[in-house]
Amino acid sequence: MQLSFLYQNRIIAFEVIYRPRKTMSIRVEPPDRVTVIVPLGTKKALILEKVKEKGHWIAEKLDACKSAGSAGPEQLKNGARIVYRGEKYLLCIEVDYSRKNSKVKILDRSIHIKTPDPAPEAIKGTLEACFRQQAREAIEERIRFYQPVIPKKPNRVFIKAQRSRWGSCSSLGNLNFNWKIILLPPAVFDYIIVHEMCHLVYLNHSREFWDLVASILPNYKESYQWLREHSQAQLW
Numbered sequence: 001m002q003l004s005f006l007y008q009n010r011i012i013a014f015e016v017i018y019r020p021r022k023t024m025s026i027r028v029e030p031p032d033r034v035t036v037i038v039p040l041g042t043k044k045a046l047i048l049e050k051v052k053e054k055g056h057w058i059a060e061k062l063d064a065c066k067s068a069g070s071a072g073p074e075q076l077k078n079g080a081r082i083v084y085r086g087e088k089y090l091l092c093i094e095v096d097y098s099r100k101n102s103k104v105k106i107l108d109r110s111i112h113i114k115t116p117d118p119a120p121e122a123i124k125g126t127l128e129a130c131f132r133q134q135a136r137e138a139i140e141e142r143i144r145f146y147q148p149v150i151p152k153k154p155n156r157v158f159i160k161a162q163r164s165r166w167g168s169c170s171s172l173g174n175l176n177f178n179w180k181i182i183l184l185p186p187a188v189f190d191y192i193i194v195h196e197m198c199h200l201v202y203l204n205h206s207r208e209f210w211d212l213v214a215s216i217l218p219n220y221k222e223s224y225q226w227l228r229e230h231s232q233a234q235l236w
């Protein structure tokens with residue numbers, strides 16, 4: 001069900017999802033999606049009332065999604081700062097019309113691109129292809145690193161571009177990771193890898209599951225908290 005309300009001068013539309021649960025929760029995701037999850041049977045008037053009370057918070061989140069449109073390719077020009085592995089890197093673009101393809105080099109605190117096409121969309125595509133490759137290598141390396149302490153091996157590992165998930169584990173034992181995790185701080189990156197690998201053993205979030213995560217990463221709660229506070233929109 002789609003509902004909307006007026007907050008100051010703007011109309012904020014949101015999607016209502018009914019779930020068997022006790023409390024209501026609101027999610028704001030880029031570019032401008034608002035989802036409200038409510039207990040089964042909640043009356044429309046009550047939903048509107050509760051969501052309106054949060055109008056200020058929702059509007060702020062929506063604005064943050066927009067300005068975090070640093071994700072927008074128009075920002076990807078020479079001298080821009082982009083986040084990679086949790087650090088800011090200086091983007092250096094060198095245009096060379098004689099080239100056939102673009103080339104990316106990641107240095108200590110800068111990312112250099114040699115390209116025949118400096119259009120922001122092209123730069124974004126080039127960077128994404130590079131980050132995806134970096135993500136695949138780093139993910140496979142970390143899986144090998146943690147494998148000795150996890151009694152099950154993944155069947156296959158897929159790198160995806162999910163909208164709202166960092167990773168997942170299927171009942172077939174396949175692990176899926178969002179390539180954007182390469183933009184996160186390495187500790188958070190490792191937590192996502194370990195979290196999904198532990199799902200190979202426990203396909204739930206039971207006590208045993210969290211005990212296994214904690215036995216491998218005793219400080220995992222810091223990464224868990226970090227993920228709750230940062231949306232991927234701020235990164236890409």
Ligand SMILES: [Zn+2]
Binds near residue numbers: 195199204205
């Ligand atoms: Zn999980």
